[in-house]
Amino acid sequence: MIFWRIFIIFLKIGAFNFGGGYAMIALIHNEVVERQGWLTQQEFIDVVAISQATPGPLGINVATYAGYTAVTNAGYAPAMGILGAVLASFSVVLIPMLLMVLVSKLLQRHSHSPIVKTVLRVLRLVVVGLIASAALVLVSPENFGSYQNAPMQLVVSVIIFVVVFVAARKRVNPITLLGLSGLTGLLIYIW
Amino acid sequence: MTTYGQLYGSFLKIGMFTLGGGYAMIPLMEREVVDKRQWLSQQEFMDAMAIAQSMPGIFAVNMATHVGFKQRGALGAVCAVLGNIAVPIGIIVILAMFFRSFADNRVVESIFKGIRPAVVALIAAPVFNMARTAGVKWQNAWIPIAAALLVWLWGVSPIAIIALAVIGGIIFARIKTINNK
Incomplete structure (x- = not known):
C-alpha cells in the first residue's frame, strides 16, 4: 500500500540524513526518483528550486511534495494527497527526533571519545562526496538540454551554470540568482 | 513556566522565515531561544548546535526537538517541531496541488528551464568550501x-x-x- 511505502521510505531517508539539506538531495533523489519513480528528474529539480525560494528545510519540502505526488499518481484524490504529504514529512523527522532525545545526552558525554570523533570525521568527508554526487546526478539532458536534441538549450544552460557557480562562491544571495536565471530562461525560451 | 503554545508559536515564527536552508535561521533562532525566551544559555545553544549537526535529520527540526524536550518533555518536543514545519508543509502542499497544472504552461516551463542549471550550480558551489571545513x-x-x-x-x-x-x-x-x- 502506497501510504505504508511512503512511511517506510521517508523513515529511512530521515534516519540516514547526515550533513544537512544538500547532502539529503542525493539520498532523496536515489530513493524517490531512481528507485520509486514518484517524481521525474525534472519535477525533482523543480521542487529543489521551489524549496530554495520558500521557507522551510529542504528535506521537509521535498518530502511534502513527493508524498503528495506519490499518492495522487497512484490514483487517489487530492485530499488523500495532502494526507500523503503530511505523512511523508512526519516520517522524515520521526527517527531524528527520537535519536535527538535519546542519544544527545549520551553523545554529549562521549563527545571526547576517539571512536565518536573518528566516526564524525569520516562522516563529514563522506558528506562532501554526497553533495558533489547530488550535483552530478542532476546534470542530465532533462535539466540541461542535449547536444543532439537541444543544442541551444545546452549552451544557455552551461553559461547559466558557470555564472551562478561563480556568483554563489562569491556569496551572492541564492534567491537573487534563481530569480535572474528564471528571468533569463523566460526571455530566451518564450519565443 | 513555558507553555506548549509558546513552544509552538516561537518555532512557527522561526519556520516561517527559514529561507534558503537550515543554517540561515541560526541568528533568528538564537534571538528567539536565547535572547527573548531564555530557554537556553549562549553556551547551551552552541552545544545544542554541535549535537544537532552531528545527528541525522534536519538541523532546524533537531534544534526544535532539543529545545522543546528540555522545556516540556516529549510533548514539548512535538509542539516545537510541529510549529517549525507547519508553514513549510502548508506552502508546499498548496504548490503541489497547483504546480502540475501550471508546469505545462509555456511561461512557467521557460522560467524553470533557466532555473534548473542554476539549481545544480547552487548545489555544486559550496562543495569546495565544505571540503576545506571537513578537513x-x-x-x-x-x-x-x-x-x-x-x-x-x-x-x-x-x-x-x-x-x-x-x-x-x-x-x-x-x-x-x-x-x-
Whole structure:
C-alpha cells in the first residue's frame, strides 16, 4: 500500500540524513526518483528550486511534495494527497527526533571519545562526496538540454551554470540568482 | 513556566522565515531561544548546535526537538517541531496541488528551464568550501571522491555509503587505539 511505502521510505531517508539539506538531495533523489519513480528528474529539480525560494528545510519540502505526488499518481484524490504529504514529512523527522532525545545526552558525554570523533570525521568527508554526487546526478539532458536534441538549450544552460557557480562562491544571495536565471530562461525560451 | 503554545508559536515564527536552508535561521533562532525566551544559555545553544549537526535529520527540526524536550518533555518536543514545519508543509502542499497544472504552461516551463542549471550550480558551489571545513586533504580525498562516484556512476544508495562510513570509522578508531597502546 502506497501510504505504508511512503512511511517506510521517508523513515529511512530521515534516519540516514547526515550533513544537512544538500547532502539529503542525493539520498532523496536515489530513493524517490531512481528507485520509486514518484517524481521525474525534472519535477525533482523543480521542487529543489521551489524549496530554495520558500521557507522551510529542504528535506521537509521535498518530502511534502513527493508524498503528495506519490499518492495522487497512484490514483487517489487530492485530499488523500495532502494526507500523503503530511505523512511523508512526519516520517522524515520521526527517527531524528527520537535519536535527538535519546542519544544527545549520551553523545554529549562521549563527545571526547576517539571512536565518536573518528566516526564524525569520516562522516563529514563522506558528506562532501554526497553533495558533489547530488550535483552530478542532476546534470542530465532533462535539466540541461542535449547536444543532439537541444543544442541551444545546452549552451544557455552551461553559461547559466558557470555564472551562478561563480556568483554563489562569491556569496551572492541564492534567491537573487534563481530569480535572474528564471528571468533569463523566460526571455530566451518564450519565443 | 513555558507553555506548549509558546513552544509552538516561537518555532512557527522561526519556520516561517527559514529561507534558503537550515543554517540561515541560526541568528533568528538564537534571538528567539536565547535572547527573548531564555530557554537556553549562549553556551547551551552552541552545544545544542554541535549535537544537532552531528545527528541525522534536519538541523532546524533537531534544534526544535532539543529545545522543546528540555522545556516540556516529549510533548514539548512535538509542539516545537510541529510549529517549525507547519508553514513549510502548508506552502508546499498548496504548490503541489497547483504546480502540475501550471508546469505545462509555456511561461512557467521557460522560467524553470533557466532555473534548473542554476539549481545544480547552487548545489555544486559550496562543495569546495565544505571540503576545506571537513578537513579533506590529499591523503583522504579518496573518501569523498569514491562516495561521489559510487552514487553518481553506479547508483549506489547514499544510505549504504553512510553505513559503511560509520563502520569504517569505528574500525579505524579501534586500530588506532590498539596501535597507540
